Amino acid sequence: MYILMILxxxxxxxxxxxxxxxxxxxxxxxxxxxxxxxxxVENNTDKxxxxxxxxxEVAKRVQMHETFKKDGMMGMREIKAIxxxxxxxxxxxxxxxxxxxxxxxxxLKNGASAEFVLHFKYAGDITLKAPxxxxxx
Amino acid sequence: MIxxxxxxxxxxxxxxxxxxAGCSSKPDVIHDLSNKDYTLINSDSTVVHFxxxxxxxxxxxxxxxxxxxxxxxxxxxxISLVKKELDKQxxxxxxxxxxSFDPDRDSPKILKEYADVRGINTKQFHFLTGDKDVIxxxxxxxxxxxxxxxxxxxxxxxSYFFVHTDRISVxxxxxxxxxxxxxxxxxxxxxxxxxxxxx
Numbered sequence: 321m322y323i324l325m326i327l328x329x330x331x332x333x334x335x336x337x338x339x340x341x342x343x344x345x346x347x348x349x350x351x352x353x354x355x356x357x358x359x360x361v362e363n364n365t366d367k368x369x370x371x372x373x374x375x376x377e378v379a380k381r382v383q384m385h386e387t388f389k390k391d392g393m394m395g396m397r398e399i400k401a402i403x404x405x406x407x408x409x410x411x412x413x414x415x416x417x418x419x420x421x422x423x424x425x426x427x428l429k430n431g432a433s434a435e436f437v438l439h440f441k442y443a444g445d446i447t448l449k450a451p452x453x454x455x456x457x
Numbered sequence: 458m459i460x461x462x463x464x465x466x467x468x469x470x471x472x473x474x475x476x477x478a479g480c481s482s483k484p485d486v487i488h489d490l491s492n493k494d495y496t497l498i499n500s501d502s503t504v505v506h507f508x509x510x511x512x513x514x515x516x517x518x519x520x521x522x523x524x525x526x527x528x529x530x531x532x533x534x535x536i537s538l539v540k541k542e543l544d545k546q547x548x549x550x551x552x553x554x555x556x557s558f559d560p561d562r563d564s565p566k567i568l569k570e571y572a573d574v575r576g577i578n579t580k581q582f583h584f585l586t587g588d589k590d591v592i593x594x595x596x597x598x599x600x601x602x603x604x605x606x607x608x609x610x611x612x613x614x615x616s617y618f619f620v621h622t623d624r625i626s627v628x629x630x631x632x633x634x635x636x637x638x639x640x641x642x643x644x645x646x647x648x649x650x651x652x653x654x655x656x
Contacts, residue, residue, distance in 0.1 A: 347530050350570040354616075356526040387527050393602055394528045394641070395620035415641055420526050422616060429574060454534055454575070 337364025339404070339443040344450030346434050351427050357382075357419035357436055357450060361410040370441040371402045371410070378434045380423035387415050396420070404440075414455060428452045483655055484635045488599055491632035495595045497556070497587035500568040500579045507554075507585065507595070508632040514552045515656040516628040517648075519640055520601050522559035523571040524616065528623055532640030533575065536625060539645055540582060543652065550630070550656055553582040558596055558603035558621060560586045599626060599634065629655045 340362045349355035357376075363369055376382050385396045402417065404410045412418050419436070428434060432452040437445050495507045508516065519536050521529035533555055540553050557563035563571075568584035586592070596603060603621040625643050627636040636651040638644070 347526070348574045349526075349530075350574045353567075353571070353574075354524050354526040355530075385527075390620060392622065393604070393620045394623045395606070396527065396618055414527060414531050418527050422526075427574060430576065455531075456538075 339363045339365055339369055339440065339446070341438055341446045341448050344436065344448045345455075346421065346428055346450050346452045348430050348452050348454065349421075349424055349428055351424050353424055355421045355424065355428060356414070357421055357434070358412045358414065359419075359436075359438075359448060359450065360412070361404050361438075363404045363406055363408055363410070366406050367442060368406050369404045369443055371404060371438060372400075372441055373439045374419045374436055375439070376421065376434060376436045378425060378428065379421040380425065382436075383420045383422065384417065385420045386417050401441075430454065483629065484651065486633045486635055487626075487637060488634040489632070490598060490628065490634065493595075493598060493632070495587070495591050497585040497591065497595075498565055500565050500572060500584040502565040505583070505585055507556075508628060511552055511554070511628075512632065513630050514550055515630055515652055517551065517553045517652065518599075518626045518628055518634075519555045520558055520596070520599070520603075520622065520624050521555050521640075522557055522603070522619055522621070523563050523567055524559065525618065528621075528641045530575075531642070532623065532625060533571075533577075535640065535643050535645060535648075537575070537577060537582065539648055539652070542645070542649055548652075548656065551652060555582070555584050556592070556595065557584070557586045558592060558601065559619065560589050560592050599624075627652055627655055 342360050344359035346357045347355045374382050384399045386399050387396050430452055433449050435449050437447050439445050490508050494509055497505045497507050499505050517536055519532045521532055536553050543551050563586045572579045572584055601622045603619045605617050605619055623640045625638045625640040626634045628634045635655050638648055
């Protein structure tokens with residue numbers, strides 16, 4: 321029985337990975353201004369999850385947004401929850417999903433970093449420290 | 458047999474002529490601002506007559522608002538990268554301008570901070586704002602749309618965002634816009650190629 325349990329747990333281990341947040345970065349911006357936080361969510365588990373919110377102490381308000389195109393113009397709108405399918409990667413990137421970091425409490429200059437807490441429905445809170453940089457740096 | 462050879466030679470000659478003409482001729486004028494005079498203010502609070510003060514230089518022109526977190530910083534960054542490449546080529550007859558379509562919030566001081574935090578030298582890359590009606594007139598003449606919307610209240614302060622045209626334009630030394638690109642995702646190789654045809 322004991323051996324069987326070990327085998328089952330090994331089997332589970334080999335089939336279910338974990339949900340990871342990686343490659344985060346923030347665009348530089350001055351105090352009182354807005355900027356964007358980008359990252360990737362890699363869901364290597366067998367279960368779909370949902371990103372429910374993002375928080376940070378660097379700004380007065382943080383929201384998840386998406387950039388959209390309408391009549392040849394670009395705009396942004398808030399997204400309340402974003403699903404992350406199993407065995408897939410969700411990317412927050414310039415011109416797409418982004419975390420809008422509104423009314424910065426201090427300057428975010430190139431080379432600095434900012435901490436964000438991402439709240440998932442099942443994976444719970446995941447904290448990521450993101451460097452402040454320009455794309456391509 | 459001789460006439461066949463002549464036809465081939467003439468055809469090759471014509472192809473070369475068309476190729477040279479295609480490579481060197483300037484693109485058609487899209488918007489002519491050469492007789493316009495928009496009185497604007499730069500990030501040092503100095504009055505700028507646009508496009509007159511830039512006459513003789515090819516202008517790489519972006520349209521932005523500094524509270525934009527995603528699209529407009531990409532436009533500014535693209536112009537900065539184009540500048541970096543053209544500086545390497547010694548293109549000192551090209552200058553770089555971002556015009557704000559949010560003059561209510563984009564004061565010279567805010568524009569200076571926007572440039573400073575990105576390490577941009579405002580003596581070489583100019584940030585312009587101005588009177589709302591003058592900006593409106595410039596936007597209309599360049600076929601740029603910027604509609605305020607998506608209002609959010611943060612700690613009692615109302616913050617709004619724009620739905621706007623995403624554009625980088627290239628203006629020739631006479632003040633005529635001859636090329637337009639999507640600002641945030643412009644193909645910089647194509648943009649530089651066009652700038653070199655226009656300057």
